[in-house]
Amino acid sequence: MSQRGYNEMWADAQLALSRLLTEELPAEPPHPEKDRVVFFQRLAMLYVRYIQILRQLEEVYDQVVHPQKRRVVRAILDGVIGRVLELKNEMVEKEFSEYHYMDDVLHDLKLTPEDLEIPIPRYFLRERNKELQERKKMLTEILKLVGVTESPEPLMAKDMSQEKAIKIIQVAERARQGRLRAKLNEESRNMNRMYRTKEPGTDAIESATVCIQKVWRGYMQRKRTKIVREEEMIFLGMAMDPKYKVPCPTEIAAQSSEASRKIKQEEHNEDYQKSLVSVTNQLRDVEGYDISKTMKEQIRQWFIECRDTTGSFPDFPEEEDGGSALIFAEKNPQQLMEEIAAKEDDESDNKPKGKEEKKEKGKKEKGKDDEEEEEAGLKMMPSAFLSDLEMENKIFEDFWKNRNETRNFTQRHEVELIKEERRKMIEEEIRVKVDEQMRQELAEWKLAVDKDKGGKTKANAKKKKGSKSGKKKKKEKDLTADRTLESLCQELVEQGLLKQANNVRLDDYMGDYSYLGTTLRQNDIEPMPSLSDVRQVLSLYAVLPLGSQYVHEKAPLIKAILLAGPAGVGKKMLIHAICKETGANLFDLSPLNTAGKYPGKSGLAMMLHMVFKVARLMQPSVIWIEDAEKMFYKKVPKEEKELDPKRLKKDLPKSLKLIKGEDRVLIVGTSTDPLSADIKSLCKMYSKIILIPRPDYGSRCILWNRLIRKQGGDVTRALDLGSLAKISDGYTPGHMVQVIQSIVTKRRTLQQANRPLTAAEFVAPLAKIDPVFQEEEEALKNWYAKTPLGKKRIKAATGKEEEDAPVKGKDAKKKGKK
Incomplete structure (x- = not known):
């Protein structure tokens, strides 16, 4: 797919995301849902739709080359991942189960189970590749120094007893003697055949040719029948065409283009990082002096306006409150002075409140409780990601949605965007320095004009500084500093x-x-x-x-x-x-x-x-x-x-x-x-x-098929996987791996052309292993039912939770009265 195609995919994902945001952030808060099943269905629909967006965004982020677009997509991708985790947490709390089944939701949305798979973003490893390589190198060096090898098999070897060693030697020696005896017998049989051979007659030649013809015709007919059967299975869609098993030229071309995109991403990112440094230095040199000059003029003008309106110079905002950034807000000097005075009043009012205020508060809280009781039901929990997603979605719609990129065919970074971003950063850097200078200048003005108030302000400043120094938290002792x-x-x-x-x-x-x-x-x-x-x-x-x-x-x-x-x-x-x-x-x-x-x-x-x-x-x-x-x-x-x-x-x-x-x-x-x-x-x-x-029937079918192929075996029609999966009920994947390793050996894989694998071969080694019996599984189920989530699930199933809910509310009220 081209860069244009990935841009369209990104636009589609953003459109779906904007629709979801309008549903989740309506103008009026939705009424609480009393039916738990309906509420869970709503959560499940949101969850599945967010996963579809997540899959699209992950693909876009992995393949887009434009460095500035990738940063926007990454922010949205992380937000969607967080929202998926929040919805999962909410589904667990509402359904009281770690596992959720959404067959009906998949059916309604016309999706397959594969669409519900959680994609693991590839940038988890790709963007930390250098760090991971260095860490791996460090660990391997440590392992070499320590003398620990990666394979712990030689360390696990135990001392062998003398009797066992003698038995192993005896078995090997008997096998060697047997092979020699068999070789001698074969040589003697061949010698006897040489002496017995006579010139064949015409009848013997004819019978031999007929026999050869029969065998050959049968072989050819079986081969033709096999080809016809395979063609029929391919036509019915029950088998894959062999030409599709091998990657076609278009797939190879797509894989090579993906690899070339990774190289382009790195190149464009390096250029972007270099231009960030150069543009920042350029802005700092060219516009830095003008920015600081205009800031100082604005702050001085603010000092004079405050002096004219209030009759005294204002206190300069602290760095923790934002410094001069508060001054540049769209407010009058009078409003700013009122805000500062209101803050001082709030600080002075942090004293034990009177009985009347407490009574009024109590009434308000009771009123709130009554409203909560009236609006009883299930509500969506507050999200930490929706506000960020809304902001990033707005950035996309305002800037990237209708942007004309016909001239930027190579999808490199745009310098004007860098200037806009870096200009804000430079302003913040300059503001810190300007604030220090203007604080000194303001102190000088106060000393020169308002001598009496200057001393008070200093005293107040000392008091404020003293009040900030509270109890320090105890730090953990670093035993290996x-x-x-x-x-x-x-x-x-x-x-x-x-x-x-x-x-x-x-x-x-x-x-x-x-x-x-x-x-x-x-x-x-x-x-x-x-x-x-x-x-x-x-x-x-x-x-x-x-x-x-x-x-x-x-x-x-x-x-x-x-x-x-x-x-x-x-x-x-x-x-x-x-x-x-x-x-x-x-x-x-x-x-x-x-x-x-x-x-x-x-x-x-x-x-x-x-x-x-x-x-x-x-x-x-x-x-x-x-x-x-x-x-x-x-x-x-x-x-x-x-x-x-x-x-x-x-x-x-x-x-x-x-x-x-x-x-x-x-x-x-x-x-x-x-x-x-x-x-x-x-x-x-x-x-x-x-x-x-333990795995169910479908999982056992998949496991047998893939594990046998992984070991080097061929899964043919002679191997009845359905029967094998049926008789292996109760056996775990570990048992299956153990059985396959014992059967599908190197010698057996070489014999597969003449003697294909059958299900009967796996029965004998399976019978030697004890399966996971149903009693053991039931015991685990009963144990899980005693866990906190298991108890909640049982209560919800029996309907006790709904009965307990109002009682809990009454008890809470009684406790409050006490």
């Missing part, structure tokens, strides 16, 4: 607390969409989420906030996530995928990994301080806690008492509280047996608990 970041990283790598993430993407976590979720919920049946739903939830809760600083600061803050599910469902893979998608560092604070390291209270404090300090300095960061239930054991097993798994139970939640909006640090725990933990303390630690089930 004298150490460099490299030394801290080296120590954490040595201790095995800082690790390199595996090269895994979130798309590699395969699963099918849940097509019957809405239907089941309408029939009061709670569906189990699919692996596709798990992938979407994690991209919303972990990947998008960690990838963008702006989104992380303004979106609903999520500090800790718990992934609970049976072994083999891909919890560890998801953590590595989160790190790889966002370029985050991986810290391992698992109970088994920290056992015996940094002993004592001081050692524990030092370990947590180092981990969180490096995580903040090298953000984004993910802190992984494997077997998170061990930290909150109800009763520690005897075999684990020496490891002290509950060591971090008290200190880790304290460190979690110190994480703020600007810190892109996420704690992710994984648990296979959450039932053994104290549920209250576990839920206090992890604000989001995501239950990962």
Whole structure:
């Protein structure tokens, strides 16, 4: 697609966004919705439409070359991501579930499940490529110094017993002898055939030719039938034409043009950065003196006008209030003096109020409560992104929508735009210097003309300065103030607390969409989420906030996530995928990994301080806690008492509280047996608990197909994937990988041409593995029902929440009266 096409795509996305903004920001506030189902449908529609806009904007930002356009698109893209996260948070609070099913919404909007996939912006990694390469280089150098290799297989090797070694040698020797014996037997058979051969007769030749003809004709007919069958399947649309499997020339050309666009983006961005510096210096040299001169004249004129109208010189606004920027507002000197006087009155009125004022306030609050009771219902929560989106949308409509760019064919930066932006910045820089000079000048004027008032103003200024100095907040003690970041990283790598993430993407976590979720919920049946739903939830809760600083600061803050599910469902893979998608560092604070390291209270404090300090300095960061239930054991097993798994139970939640909006640090725990933990303390630690089930039938079909192909196997008609997916009910993706690796070996892949893979080959190794039984899954479901969100979901399903709501209001009133 050309740059013109991407500009049109951007215009379409902005049009859809402006329609959404008019719906979300109406002239009159909408009435509260009493029906929860109707309200959720409205939220779901908004959510799906915002995702469509997000997909378009992400594509535009990735391919547009114009550097100034890219900055506008980036601001809108971050705002849309934030709004999607807000809507997700609101849907969770209204439906009391982490998973939502929108089959009916997709049907109404004529969309496919793929359109609901959360796109992960490519700029998360592309714009931090140099930083990530440097970090990777630093970690690899540390690993070389420490002597830790990337593959931990040789470290995991155990000492072999003498009996086992003898058995292995015996097996190898018997196999060697068997091969030699078979070779000798074959040679002897060939020798016997040579002596037995006689000249064939005419009858033998004829029968041989007939036999060859039969075999050849059968082979050719089978080949023709196979070709006809494949053509019929292609015609019916049930198989892909082989010519489409190989990328066509147009696709190759499109890929090369995309690669060339990336180079153009970098070149144009470099030119833009250079012109920013040159234009700024030029404006500062040419217009700087005139700007400062006009500012001084305006401020002096303001001094004189205030003196004429009020009879005294005004107090110069403080830097914190905006300095002389307040003076240049469209207000008279009298109005400014009144505002300053009103501020002083407000400061003086900050005293304990009288009984009458309290009574009046109480009446007003009661009136407000009554209004709230009258307007009971569900309302949209206030958004932190809508105002920014509205402002950016206005910039697009006012400036970029109808801009004529016929002369800017190469899509390079525009100097006039840079001048407009930089002129404001230079004015702010000059204003700071001018304010300092004018404060001194004003003080001199006051001393010369108003000597009596000058002393008072100075005294007042001292008082104000004294009043500002309040209690200072206690700063955290930096236990490693004298150490460099490299030394801290080296120590954490040595201790095995800082690790390199595996090269895994979130798309590699395969699963099918849940097509019957809405239907089941309408029939009061709670569906189990699919692996596709798990992938979407994690991209919303972990990947998008960690990838963008702006989104992380303004979106609903999520500090800790718990992934609970049976072994083999891909919890560890998801953590590595989160790190790889966002370029985050991986810290391992698992109970088994920290056992015996940094002993004592001081050692524990030092370990947590180092981990969180490096995580903040090298953000984004993910802190992984494997077997998170061990930290909150109800009763520690005897075999684990020496490891002290509950060591971090008290200190880790304290460190979690110190994480703020600007810190892109996420704690992710994984648990296979959450039932053994104290549920209250576990839920206090992890604000989001995501239950990962065993894969459903659709996900198993996809997994078998793609995992076999990934291992090098061919999926033909001889391999019945439907039957294989049916009999593998209860088995996890980990079990499937284990079975495929044992069957689809290098030797077996070479035999596929003559003997294709069949489903029966995978049955025997599957039977040797214990599946995840339904009792285990039901136990996990029952455990999840005891979590705060699970309890709310049960209350909402039984209708108790609606009954409890008015009672809560009455109790609140009684408490207020008391």
